[in-house]
Amino acid sequence: MTGGLRVELLRVQGFGHFSDYELELRPGLNLLYGPNEAGKSTLLAFLQGMLFGFDKKGRAEPRYEPEVGARAGELCVSAATGPLVVKRIKKTVKVLDARGHELSASRLDEALAHVSRELFCEVFAFGLDELSSFERLSQEDGVSRALFAAGLRGARRLPEVEKHLEKRAGDLFKKTGKNPELNQVLQQLEEVRQRLGELKDRPARYFQERERLLSLGREREETQRLLETCTRELRRLSRLEEALGDLSTLARLDEEWAWLPDLSSFPSEGVPRLEALLQRGKELRAEHSRIEELLGSVEEERGPLSSAMLAREREEALRSAWGAFTARAELLRALPGRRSALDARRQDVERAVEGLGLEVDLSGLLALELGAAARGTLESLAERLSKAEGERREAEVALVRARGERERIVSALARLQAERARLPDVSAAEIRQRQVALGRMKLLRMEREQVAAQRTELQQRLQSLRAVSEPEPGPAPSPLGTWLGAGLAVMLVLGVGVSSGAAAGALATLGALLLAVPLVLGHQGAVRTHHRMAEAHAARQRQHAQELARVQSALDSLMGRRVAVERELALAASEAGVAADDPVAGLALVEATLADALRQAERVEYLGREREGRQAEADAAGREVQAAELAGRRAEMQVRTLRGELSLVLDARGFPSNLSAQRALELWRDAAEQRRRLVELNVEERALAADESGCEVVVARLYEEARVVGLAEGGTVEALASRVASALEEQKAREARLRELRARAEDLSGERARLLRLWEAEARAVEALLAQGGADSEESFRQRARRAERFEELTGQRRELRSRVEAATGLTAEVARAAIEAQGGEERLRERVGQLRIQEPAHARRLEQLHTDYGAARSQLERWEGDEELARLRTQEERLRARAAELATRYAKDRLALALLVRARRRFEQEQQPRVIQLASEHFTALTEGRYRRVFVPAGGSRELRVTGARRDWSPEELSRGTREQLYLAFRLAVIQDFGETRGALPLMVDDILVNFDPRRARGTLELLARLSTHHQVIAFTCHPWLRELFEDQGARVVELPASGEATPARWDSPGGVAPLARRVVNR
CATH class of the missing domain: 1.10.287 (Helix Hairpins)
Incomplete structure (x- = not known):
């Protein structure tokens, strides 16, 4: 298998239950065999994801998220431009060349011949579910567009262009839509026209609204006056009502206050102050007694401590x-x-x-002598000797490696020369020039047909224009009748004036005028109407003549274009080496032959470049062998010299010399x-x-x-030191205690004197307080204190109540009582306040409503008086009509362009169909062992496949499931073969598609796949042992996938194959 795209190695870093898994694939037919849940569908999804990107979240298909880490992997492929390495981690993709240099991601698209993901997954990588259906291959969008774009070569972006045109047209207008721009403009135009219709009866409504405004103004002033009066009265009476409770309480307190004597000079807080002074006196006497007891105990403790102290x-x-x-x-x-x-x-x-x-x-x-200098000399000799021995070993290894590399390169050169001898001598540039001319020839033939269709259409248009004729308008109306009527009116006026007098003559004159003026005005209107009709007829005649000249000019230019196309077509046919009128099938055969010749020519060029590179590598390998031999000899001599120096150094230092x-x-x-x-x-x-x-x-x-000091009694020195330390600690503790007792005695003496002074001051304070309260004993002081407290409380309450009454009403207490009596007492006051509280909100609501109605009426009148809405709506209507016309023109252009593209695609499918259908017929006949002879597509707009049997034609629905799947498989293989001949061979990946085939037809299908694998790499997946045996019979290389849960490397079971590199699988 040569040319195209081929998968050589895949490394799964994390995808589904695979982690750190590596698998090598070979050219030709490959089978990945394993039980259920071994990961066959996972590997197929991994290959699709590595070529086109991993599926995004939200899609219905499984995403194969790994348990640990992100989805990532590496794919090594061989393309027509050289080997590529594709690396993906999540959404990140890197494309590298054979030397590890990063390339543009477009290089991968070029290697895939710019096919889309949906086309690849429906035609080149599919399973049983995709095989059993033909709808996606036959529908208008998606795969159909992608096949058309792939067939045109230069129209790779055709599907995106069609989708862009459909989206742009949908954004402009939809029949039942609201959001598109043209729909919104039309809706706004309708609303503007409705508002224009509502502005017809405005004058009458204006005067009615003006009368209503005057009435509302008078009612508003009256309601405002009533509300202000009610609010003032309610505020005054509410204040009096709030003060009723305070006034009654104030009257009761005034009676009690009059019976008490004047105790305003009694000391404030007298009783608590007296109790506090008495209590402090008792506490000071008790504290004095306690201090005396503490001083006695301190003196008793100081005596024994003083006598026990050392010198x-x-x-x-x-x-x-x-x-x-x-x-x-x-x-x-x-x-x-x-x-x-x-x-x-x-x-x-x-x-x-x-x-x-x-x-x-x-x-x-x-x-x-073991100093640093001697040691440095020995270390230097050891390091130099070790380095020399290492260089000797490296020279030996380099020599072996260089000799092996030279032998490998010589063998590769022999293989390249043998392969070059088998290939013909052809020029790739000439073949590419013929292919370009053949492609230009197809486009010119399509353009010639388009020019012929446009010429026929223009001829029909010219004939229809010449057949159209419009009669000339008649002559202008004669003024004779008008002048005759005016003369009769004048004669009648003269006759009446002569016979009946001046009054009757004046009336007759008036009647004549009433009769003559309409006649004259009617004649002038008829003359103007005739003049406008004549001008319109002349303008239409001019437009008709201009249209005839334009169509004739376009027809002449089309004739010139047709001659130029014929000339360019003949030139392209001569460059391509075919006749200009060859059928489409003949051109397809020539194109396939040129594609095959181009692959051979490119292979010849590649082999030449490879042979030059290999020869240069062979020369370099020879030089490396010579350099390695020279380096080995130098290293051996250096090792011998250094060992002699080492022996001399060891002898000089007294060490054995043989170390x-x-x-x-x-x-x-x-x-x-x-x-x-x-x-x-x-x-x-x-x-x-x-x-x-x-x-x-x-x-x-x-x-x-x-x-x-009397402590040296026997024992060890440690025991003596312990006794000395104890004695010293006791001495220190006694000194500290004596200092503490002296300080304590001084503090207690000072505290005793302070307490005596405080007790005397408290006694004097008690006598002064009794004298200030006008009492001679503690009991009489307490009685006067209770009366003074009540007197002060009543005084404060009276003052507070008077302030509250004055703050609430703004009046003194006496004036407030007089105002309440003037209202008839408390009960009548409360009744009046309740009435006013009901009336005030009613007046306020009415006034608010009147303000609202008055403002609305006044605003409406002001808008009507200075309103320019009618002119604005007219302007808006014209603007919207112009915008609608512009959007409609854009929508028509997009729809016309989309229709032309669909028409071109269908014409291409009709012209290209015989090649694909012919290949599908051949494959289907081979798959069904001759039971069905032909596959065809009925004429018309239907895209349904039909097959011809021994007696009649059959639709896919009338076939068995296995035969129907064989039909769809034959069509896909035909598309793959045609695509490979025109664009390049892509790998075919199938997942258990033969389970519904009987053994004979399954064997025939595998024979067809084996023939296809000479140009396309085929990667098949299955779990059925009988299918594995059929694949092995066809020479397929079999890779066994381990069952789920095992952790063994993939095993190759290929006829005569070599076991691949070691690899590791982690299945969870």
């Missing part, structure tokens, strides 16, 4: 000795352990030095480490001896000071 100089000396011991206590306790640890570490170092294998003791180890570089470096590091440990041990032993000497001096001083 100050002995305490300081003991504390200094104990502090020195405490500072070295941890060091003293650690001395035995440190000594044991040092001895153990020295033994470890001795054993480690013996294990090194060097013939030296500890002192000899210290004498060795390797790495072993010598490790021994060097171990010896240096043991030497470092030995030096550290010597330093630590000297520090331990100094610490032991210092601790002995501190312990002797502590024993001496403890003996002086």
